[in-house]
Amino acid sequence: MQAITMIFGWTVFLGISTYRKSCLNCGMIYRYQEWEEGIHNFDDHIILSLHLCLMIRNALQTHTAISKVIEIIETTEKVSFPNKERVLQAYLHFEALTNHDYTYSCVSCGYSPAVVVMDLHKKGVFSMPLSEIPSPPDNYDGHVDINNFWEAVATEIISRGLIPCGRKNPFVVPPSYHHWAPWIGPHTRRSNSVLNTEFEKMQSPKIPNGGENDDDGDDKINEERLTDELVNLKVQEVRALCKQCGVDDKGSKVDLVMRLSEKMSDRVTYNKVFEKVWGASGGWAVITCPCGVVYSVKFNLRAESPRDFVDLLLSWKHFPKVSVYDYARGLALHANHRQPGIFAPFQGRLLDPTPENVKQASEGKVHVNMPWLKLPKMPADKDGHPLTGSSQHFALNDVFHQGNSKDQREVLRKLELVPELTGLINSQCVEQLFSGMRKNNYFLNVTTPSTHIFLQRNILHHYNIARNQKMKRQYSKIVPPDVAMQCDSHGRIVLAHSPSAGMTTGSSVKEQAESQELNDGSEQRPHGDFTSLHKLSAHKAGWGQELQDSQEQVLSQVLDETKSPTQHLAMVNNIILTHFDFWSLGLERDIDGTILNCCLKVIEKDNAASLQWILLPVFIPGHWILCTHCSQPISWPLDEACNE
Known part of the structure; x- marks a missing residue:
């Protein structure tokens, strides 16, 4: 039994006691270390509430030191905390005993990004x-x-x-x-x-023979980094460093830096400069x-x-x-x-x-x-x-x-x-x-x-x-609630199932169209099939559907560069489309957002149920997806700033 300090929420309790046991054979001490009551025992003298530990964790994410957090609580609640360094060690103790996986990977790029x-x-x-x-x-x-x-x-x-x-x-x-x-x-x-x-x-450092392959780029970057840092030092510090390295300390700051840079090919000089510049x-x-x-x-x-x-x-x-x-x-x-x-x-x-x-x-x-x-x-x-x-x-x-x-x-x-x-x-x-x-x-x-x-x-x-949680929230806004998201074998988020008009991961538009014809009228794929959010892409062969003569004629008129770019061609809701808007259709990847918005308005009126799958690639800039209305690929290279 021992008197301790317990920090629970914003309150500090003094004079609390804990029980401990010792092994009868070897004398090893067993102490209270359970988290079920919402507390963390650091050293039998300081006990933190888990709420405080989580608050400190979030404070660190906002670049606030633990000592600052303690000072704020002490000033606000008129209480006195134990030594701040011991509280820091208590928090680190909490994190060390927490079962973190430290996966260090992105749910969008997977375990091995390209x-x-x-x-x-x-x-x-x-x-x-x-x-x-x-x-x-x-x-x-x-x-x-x-x-x-x-x-x-x-x-x-x-x-x-x-x-x-x-x-x-x-x-x-x-x-x-x-x-x-x-x-x-x-x-x-x-x-x-x-x-x-x-x-x-x-x-x-090795002496190069003059060829490109002789320079492995290792020592050169070291000396370049140190030279850059030398420029940031005060003249008095550079002059003192020259004396330590046996370099002439007369002249301007630029002269001193140049002399030290030339002398850094010697490893002893390099080490002295490094310790002075970084000291760490x-x-x-x-x-x-x-x-x-x-x-x-x-x-x-x-x-x-x-x-x-x-x-x-x-x-x-x-x-x-x-x-x-x-x-x-x-x-x-x-x-x-x-x-x-x-x-x-x-x-x-x-x-x-x-x-x-x-x-x-x-x-x-x-x-x-x-x-x-x-x-x-x-x-x-x-x-x-x-x-x-x-x-x-x-x-x-x-x-x-x-x-x-x-x-x-x-x-x-x-x-x-x-x-x-x-x-x-x-x-x-x-x-x-x-x-x-x-x-x-x-x-x-x-x-x-x-x-x-x-x-x-x-x-x-x-x-x-x-x-990663932010990206998941963005995906969840466009994925129906009855469709689960999970990670595939490469660590990327995928959908647990897709509609019959969806795309198979990694296949071309032509292959998907052929597959859709073969499976016309058949049941949807089982829930075990995955649709990747990252490989919804099309091949140029996907534009294989031939246009009718009337459609070819209209398209030629729309893309005619001899016409005035401001000539009005169509109106969708309150949006007026001109020749200039349609000219972007000639590029491989970039399509004017006005055209896409109008297409989606038409699709929304005609088949609102399909809209949730059309919007799937909004957060995946530059990727393609099939339109469930006309079976044609749509590109939506939105910037991150346009995600909303």
Whole structure:
């Protein structure tokens, strides 16, 4: 029996007692640890209500530190809480004992997305002197057991509630090169053995022979990052750093930075500069899908390089088809240096870097189609991606860094050269993620390494859940209440059944039309059949229905470009259609929204019951679906801002 402090809701109770037992054989202590009464026992001295724990979890999602939450409650309720650091540890204890799956995947893109976006949050760091990290064992090959590492981190968090204050915790997980793992979702990673080769950054930089393949892009990006950060330091700090590195400290700030940059090829100088610039870890690297859901996170011990992202990608079960990164050339070179031919063809570029292709790409006169991003290749390539069937891999630059490279050939890495990606892939989704996570730095960056990575992984987990729930709510608005939604074998949401006029996943419009003729008059498919919300797509052959002569004549008149674009042609409700509205019908993907709205108005009047299935792709920009009224494909490439 022991006096404790119980925090229940906004009230603090003092002098509460708990009972505990000890084993008669070994003396092990058994304590109260049940949640049925809505409370969480941290260390027999502090007990939190589950309501408070959930409120703290939600506060963290709004970038509010636990200490701020406590201060608000103390001021409002006129109560005094225990030490804020102990309350933080109590909350972490609660999260460590909660059965989180940490799936880290998107319900729209599945477990293995075909397109990923990568970047580094370099301001999310924890204090860690570089000199205190021990060298890895001689037999270390860069592989770490991900489950063992994260279980060790959770054990340290849990043990804080069991070991008395002031006693050394034997379960602390210090930063190290050989026992430090990223987090990758269980369905996304290849196995529990994942890569972390940061120890290779300690090696002396290689001297290139002048060829493109000689530069693996690893050390170069390290030094570039450090040089960029040196510019942000004050002149006095740069001058002091020059003295420490044995560099002439006379001259302007630019002169000092240039001298340090030249001297950083020496590993000793590099380490001194790194410790001065960061004074902590190297930030955390993430891989997300275009929806912004985080799939992988790696907490770097040293400055970022393409090596960190290649470690993550090579640990995936299925290598993405398109990798968007701010230094795509370095990513492709380093990946091909470690696993030749993985970014192919053309070193991950979209076209062969001939002078003619470079010129046409610079002028915007060439495009590279990737139809398999919407409709899987049939038959699939050998070792093709399960969602696309393609075996090609491309490394493309994000929008804000397309003009950074002086190499003219890098114009062949532009996103806008791919029609299937233009306007549909938000390459800045990671920056948007960081803009929110940056607001957590004021409390995360002062925590210990284990607390930092555990809490950050947990925050990203709840962030992913919130984004997935938002997408599910959007789908539920357009799916009838009697139709269930569930995940298929690839982790994407599908419908439990579809109407007889629906489309079979991955098949062309022509095939579906033939199937519909064969099954005319037959019963609907059983509820076990699935209709994917992501592969409702059509083939050009789907436009095979021949028009009658009268229809051909009307269509020719409507699309006649010699006519005045403002001439009135038709009126639906209060909407007047002109030649200009109909001219968009000549494009493959983009159709004027006015035309679609009028078509839907006509369909709504004629067959309102079919409208719920026509609206199915509203939240899936760029995808196709058959009209249940006329059996023709409809495209609705709405932007995310138009979802309402």
